[in-house]
Amino acid sequence: MDSGILLVVEGLEVHFPVRRGVVFERHVGTVKAVDGVSFVLRRGETLGLVGESGCGKTTVGRAILGLVSPTAGKVVFDGQIAGGAKPARLLRRRIQLIFQDPYASLNPRMSVGEAIAEPVRLHGLRSGETAVQQRVRELLDLVGLSAAHAGRFPHEFSGGQRQRIGIARALACEPELLVCDEPVSALDVSIQAQIVNLLQDLQEKLGLSYLFIAHGLNVIKHISHRVAVMYMGQIIETGDKAAIYKAPVHPYTRALLSAVPVPDPAVERGRRRIILQGDVPSPMNPPPGCRFSGRCPIASDRCDIEMPALIQRVPGAHDVACLRAGESAALMPLAALESG
Amino acid sequence: MSALFTSGRGRLERLSDAARRWLDSDLARDFRSSPVALFALIVVGLYVLAASFPSLVAPHPVFDLSTLDFADAFRPPAWLEGGSWRFLLGADDQGRDVLSAIIYGLRVSLFVSVAAVALSVAIGVTLGLIAGFYGGWIDSLIMRIADVQLTFPAMLVAVLFDGLLRSAFGEQAHHRHAISIIIVAIALSGWVQYARTVRGSTLVVSRHNYVLAARMMGQPTGFILFRHILPNVATPVFVIATIQLAVAIILEATLSFVGLGVPPTQPSLGTLIRVGNGYLLSGEWWLAMFPGFALLFLVLAVNLLGDFLRDALNPSLK
Numbered sequence: 001m002d003s004g005i006l007l008v009v010e011g012l013e014v015h016f017p018v019r020r021g022v023v024f025e026r027h028v029g030t031v032k033a034v035d036g037v038s039f040v041l042r043r044g045e046t047l048g049l050v051g052e053s054g055c056g057k058t059t060v061g062r063a064i065l066g067l068v069s070p071t072a073g074k075v076v077f078d079g080q081i082a083g084g085a086k087p088a089r090l091l092r093r094r095i096q097l098i099f100q101d102p103y104a105s106l107n108p109r110m111s112v113g114e115a116i117a118e119p120v121r122l123h124g125l126r127s128g129e130t131a132v133q134q135r136v137r138e139l140l141d142l143v144g145l146s147a148a149h150a151g152r153f154p155h156e157f158s159g160g161q162r163q164r165i166g167i168a169r170a171l172a173c174e175p176e177l178l179v180c181d182e183p184v185s186a187l188d189v190s191i192q193a194q195i196v197n198l199l200q201d202l203q204e205k206l207g208l209s210y211l212f213i214a215h216g217l218n219v220i221k222h223i224s225h226r227v228a229v230m231y232m233g234q235i236i237e238t239g240d241k242a243a244i245y246k247a248p249v250h251p252y253t254r255a256l257l258s259a260v261p262v263p264d265p266a267v268e269r270g271r272r273r274i275i276l277q278g279d280v281p282s283p284m285n286p287p288p289g290c291r292f293s294g295r296c297p298i299a300s301d302r303c304d305i306e307m308p309a310l311i312q313r314v315p316g317a318h319d320v321a322c323l324r325a326g327e328s329a330a331l332m333p334l335a336a337l338e339s340g
Numbered sequence: 341m342s343a344l345f346t347s348g349r350g351r352l353e354r355l356s357d358a359a360r361r362w363l364d365s366d367l368a369r370d371f372r373s374s375p376v377a378l379f380a381l382i383v384v385g386l387y388v389l390a391a392s393f394p395s396l397v398a399p400h401p402v403f404d405l406s407t408l409d410f411a412d413a414f415r416p417p418a419w420l421e422g423g424s425w426r427f428l429l430g431a432d433d434q435g436r437d438v439l440s441a442i443i444y445g446l447r448v449s450l451f452v453s454v455a456a457v458a459l460s461v462a463i464g465v466t467l468g469l470i471a472g473f474y475g476g477w478i479d480s481l482i483m484r485i486a487d488v489q490l491t492f493p494a495m496l497v498a499v500l501f502d503g504l505l506r507s508a509f510g511e512q513a514h515h516r517h518a519i520s521i522i523i524v525a526i527a528l529s530g531w532v533q534y535a536r537t538v539r540g541s542t543l544v545v546s547r548h549n550y551v552l553a554a555r556m557m558g559q560p561t562g563f564i565l566f567r568h569i570l571p572n573v574a575t576p577v578f579v580i581a582t583i584q585l586a587v588a589i590i591l592e593a594t595l596s597f598v599g600l601g602v603p604p605t606q607p608s609l610g611t612l613i614r615v616g617n618g619y620l621l622s623g624e625w626w627l628a629m630f631p632g633f634a635l636l637f638l639v640l641a642v643n644l645l646g647d648f649l650r651d652a653l654n655p656s657l658k
Binding site: 065067092093095096097099101104105106107108109110115118119122123151166169170172173 | 354357548549550552553554555556557558559567568571572
């Protein structure tokens with residue numbers, strides 16, 4: 001694996017103003033969708049970005065794709081500043097997006113072959129119509145569809161097949177980074193595995209990097225090399241897959257992991273879910289201290305006042321933002337981890 | 341299958357594929373099960389055919405003055421006393437065959453109304469796409485102009501525009517461009533409907549992810565508008581255009597009837613009715629009545645076709 005750094009996200013903040021009123025709009029507050037997110041993605045690596053709905057994980061993806069402008073911080077792709085209002089067309093090509101909903105992501109009036117040929121022609125990646133069609137066949141083959149599918153329209157395909165078409169269309173741009181925004185959440189469980197395996201195969205063949213966004217830890221476990229857990233616009237724990245799954249520290253990560261069923265019945269019987277109390281606070285008015293303090297089962301008085309920084313626990317392999325990082329393992333035991 | 345990708349034979353195959361898909365489509369099926377719509381389609385088809393090749397269909401070349409004979413003036417229709425089978429629907433004050441005049445007039449009427457509808461579709465769809473896609477002040481500007489446009493009745497717009505150009509260009513130049521002027525005048529009064537409909541659908545469609553995907557791959561906005569959004573908002577445009585075609589035919593006839601339309605050298609159905617109108621009370625009723633019936637059946641058939649399309653293409657009525 002090439003360990004060259006492909007993407008650097010540094011202190012990324014994306015704030016959305018909230019306005020009220022129709023004629024006399026007034027500014028009533030700011031939603032800090034992303035509030036100081038930093039991470040690094042290497043070539044050929046997959047970073048899993050996990051968090052519940054509304055935690056800002058999709059907004060991070062959109063900022064990298066240049067679909068929203070960062071309020072502060074920067075996105076550096078292969079040495080170039082990306083994520084501005086109008087990124088260069090070349091940069092656009094090198095970062096592509098895989099969508100969550102395979103039904104709305106394909107133009108119903110455009111044949112599959114046309115949809116895939118479009119970026120090939122646009123970027124002049126093949127010259128001559130024969131070469132373009134040859135490329136379309138290659139791409140269909142690459143994602144496990146047949147060349148005979150080129151003349152068909154999206155409504156003739158199942159959800160899983162459509163997701164493959166979406167992947168082929170993204171690959172047609174010959175990208176280096178794919179932002180996968182919950183690419184399997186809308187699919188059946190059996191199909192989910194197929195798509196995840198396909199993405200893994202493609203990564204091996206083409207040396208792609210993935211930013212894999214998901215709301216659950218189980219899908220991420222199969223595909224990620226590293227995992228970052230987000231809560232209310234911030235990364236609260238990040239590290240190598242082994243670190244996050246075997247030795248999670250942050251109480252939120254531990255609670256998330258306790259919700260994942262274990263395939264071993266002996267362990268599963270002993271699994272105790274950590275049920276979090278309360279709701280996510282309003283993103284317009286976040287708590288002053290640790291964002292998680294209101295729901296945290298082990299929060300102390302200090303957690304309500306002081307915002308914890310992301311601190312390295314294992315150099316280069318595991319960072320946590322928690323004031324009680326040293327105590328969480330003892331206070332919140334996880335059956336699944338102890339078994340190994 | 342590989343033949344699909346080679347040029348010549350492949351294109352032909354794809355074309356026949358498209359034809360088969362069309363014959364197999366819901367719309368074609370609806371047509372087959374609706375005798376009224378089928379009848380309307382045939383009537384409109386015959387009209388279009390007659391208008392396209394008037395010299396083949398019309399029994400007399402009405403614009404060739406040398407063939408006119410004053411002895412034939414005011415000859416009544418063939419089945420009446422004094423009628424002749426040479427002049428099936430009678431002849432006018434100069435011995436011109438009414439049927440032939442109708443067929444040549446039809447050509448002008450249809451050309452003007454089809455061109456006017458095409459122009460208003462082009463204006464309305466483009467502005468609607470832009471308003472819906474960009475939103476913001478561009479959207480507000482376009483839609484406020486549309487609102488203002490709607491407060492003027494179509495007839496008034498046409499009269500205003502006609503008068504404006506008449507005073508700007510002078511009578512002579514106006515005469516030469518009369519056909520273009522009436523086309524633009526009718527088009528200007530019709531574009532708002534398309535703009536509003538297309539804007540509404542564009543607001544919805546441009547939020548779909550395939551539009552985002554096209555932006556992600558760096559497609560220029562114009563390409564996204566016409567290749568990705570337009571095909572998905574076009575269905576209601578077809579329906580409105582068909583119904584508007586009937587309105588345009590009537591509007592053209594009305595303008596020509598009051599003398600604001602096409603010049604008398606290129607008579608349309610409206611012009612024929614206006615000329616014939618002068619003889620209604622003196623007994624030569626066929627001069628106004630037959631062009632009137634021709635207009636009536638044309639508008640009726642187009643309207644029936646429009647109503648059918650509106651129902652057939654409306655998914656909520658299935």
